[in-house]
Each structure stands twice: as structure tokens, then as C-alpha cells.
Amino acid sequence: MKPTQETPPEPTAAALILRLGGVDYRLIRVGRDWLLRKPDGSTYAIARTRSGMTCDCPRARYAGSGSGPCKHLTALQALGLCRG
Numbered sequence: 001m002k003p004t005q006e007t008p009p010e011p012t013a014a015a016l017i018l019r020l021g022g023v024d025y026r027l028i029r030v031g032r033d034w035l036l037r038k039p040d041g042s043t044y045a046i047a048r049t050r051s052g053m054t055c056d057c058p059r060a061r062y063a064g065s066g067s068g069p070c071k072h073l074t075a076l077q078a079l080g081l082c083r084g
């Protein structure tokens with residue numbers, strides 16, 4: 001018989017989970033930037049660029065910066081995890 005459950009995480013494993021709009025994003029620190037991974041596997045990168053912090057989610061890419069930061073960037077800034 002094959003085991004049907006995933007191996008439980010190590011007792012010392014730590015993760016930051018951002019619950020946003022009913023979705024739990026796993027926050028992964030990459031240097032000074034962040035990756036937000038959704039349960040379905042899609043991942044958005046929040047990174048510092050010359051024009052400030054940006055997110056590469058569909059809303060941020062297609063709506064442009066003129067409509068203000070997306071919900072991901074807004075949430076990370078509100079939590080103090082990234083600046084401007």
C-alpha cells in the first residue's frame with residue numbers, strides 16, 4: 001500500500017502565510033524580494049525595481065501602475081514587509 005498523505009513538515013519548519021481575499025499565499029523571501037505562492041502553484045514576484053516595488057501578477061501587469069499598487073503589494077507594505 002502506498003501512503004496517501006504527504007510527509008508532515010519538519011517540526012522546526014517555518015512559513016509565512018498571507019491570507020488575502022480567502023486565498024492563503026505562502027511568502028518566500030528571496031534576498032530583499034518576495035515570492036507569493038498560491039495553493040494552485042501560481043507564483044507572483046514582488047521585487048524592487050528602479051521605479052519602486054512591483055508585482056508581476058496579472059492585475060499589476062495589465063492594469064499598469066497608474067491604477068495604484070495591486071492587493072499583494074498593498075498587503076506586504078501594510079504589514080511592513082516591504083517599502084515603497
Ligand SMILES: [Zn+2]
Nearest residue numbers: 055057070072
Ligand atoms: Zn500583485
